[in-house]
Amino acid sequence: MNEYLSPIARNLPPSGIRKFFDLVSTMKNVISLGVGEPDFVTPWTVRESGIFSLEQGKTMYTSNSGLIELREELSYTMSHNLGVEYDPNHEILITVGASEAVDLAMRALLGPGDAVLIPDPAYVSYAPCATLAGAEINYVPTHAEDGFRLRVKDLEKAYTPNSKLLVLSFPNNPTGAIMTREDYLPIAQFVTEHDLIVLSDEIYSDLTYEGTHTAFASLPEMKNRTMHISGFSKSYAMTGWRIGYAAGHPDLIQAMTRIHQYTMLCAPITAQFAALEALRSAGSAKAEMVATYDRRRRLMVHGFRKMGLTCFEPLGAFYVFPNITSTGLNSEDFAEQLLQEEKVAVVPGTAFGPSGEGHIRCSYAYSTEQLQEALKRMERFVQKRL
Incomplete structure (x- = not known):
């Protein structure tokens, strides 16, 4: 076989x-x-919300994009916590974990002949997802002496004319490194100068122990160039619920939703109600x-x-x-x-x-x-x- x-x-x-x-x-x-x-x-309130949704007989499909109540709550949370405004109707997609959001974004953006810049070390799924989309991978080394932060000097060495997408993942798995707003500003300039799209996986954003997390999309001119991806697995101990989300330009969200509707159709409704409760009461x-x-x-x-x-x-x-x-x-x-x-x-x-x-x-x-x-x-x- x-x-x-x-x-x-x-x-x-x-x-x-x-x-x-x-x-x-x-x-x-x-x-x-x-x-x-x-x-x-x-958290119990979150589990209870999922149980209650089942008791109410809420066992059907949702919109491909996800429950509007959850998208509205996410829109409010991102505006309040990250300083970025997203339209819940056109700029947010609920996914089966943040992992699906990464896969959808890469499949919507990449094809043969494209290249992806991936800071290294990095989460194990980025390179395989890029490969499955038909793209080439250009690793960008990060170094302990730099606090494993991404630096423009290393981006310049890894960049090729085929580079289309830059993956960011801070706080980082596996290093635990973070990027401050000051760290990100030269990266944002590099992104603009080279006309790149950014996939920013911020699943660990709530687990920041020094300073305040900066969303890459919150930087000047970066919202429309950035696919912001996150989820509930790490911050709310909801790994098995498999619930994540993507927020970005409506054209890209629409393309991701088209792929999503033919593969997953929608995220599980029970998990969506639980995620909604997590945002409301599990702080x-x-x-x-x-x-x-x-x-x-x-x-x-x-x-x-x-x-x-x-x-x-x-x-x-x-x-x-x-x-x-x-x-x-x-x-x-x-x-x-x-x-x-x-x-x-x-x-x-x-x-x-x-x-x-x-x-x-x-x-x-x-x-x-x-x-x-x-x-x-x-x-x-x-x-x-x-």
Whole structure:
């Protein structure tokens, strides 16, 4: 059957995260710091809203674009929190997670001959989605000495005449880096000068621990060039609900909706009602989760530095990205040997792009007790190699 597969599907590599954790599922007593999923349950008011919608018999399709009530609430929230106005009728699309929004945006924008600029390291789905759309990938390295922020000097080196789309993902998975308004301004100038479109995945925007998150679309002249993508999975512990959204120029939203209506048709109605309730009532629950992540973040950075590893301090998301080159191991070998010897699962940095070599990604969306035990085991492992 393999010979019948399309070349793109046949050659598409498995996720560097899922591939590694297939091995974890066969082992016992493993502490896993690999999957980027909150260890909290969805706030009760949100769960109750979903249950109540079912009790009311709301089990039908919604508009392809999603519930108008949810789009209106999102419009208000983005205006209030991000300083960007979006028309709920024409500029917002509700999707099956932020991941679908990324896929839709790339398929609506890209084709053979186009190229995508992807800051590296980056979330594992961007490059495969670009490949599935027929585009080429140009990685743009980011560096620990720059706080893993995107710099114009690196964009200039990666840019080609075929470059059409720039992906931004801050706060960043896997590094935890953020971009301030001042950091973004030269990027915005570069975007204008080179006539680029921007896909800004801001799924971790609420998990910013220093300063205030800046939406790229809020910069001067950037709204119409930017597809703003986010969702409810990380901020509200709603990963399994699969609910996200895209906001941008009406022409692009319309094109994405056309693809969406032939593939997903609409996001699940129960999840949409739950998301609406999250925006209306779960702010305090979200704040408590963020405060907990912040405490765990400090614990992890201190733990890695204490064991002798260089560790960039993440200022967003819920990942830490320590440098493990001092052990003499590459990222893949470090992760495999750590798992076998100490039963701790982490993700090799190379799962997130070429610049991830020499690092591992550890999620701190786990209990303090698990994190402390994992650090204890990792310190024992590292000390044997320093």
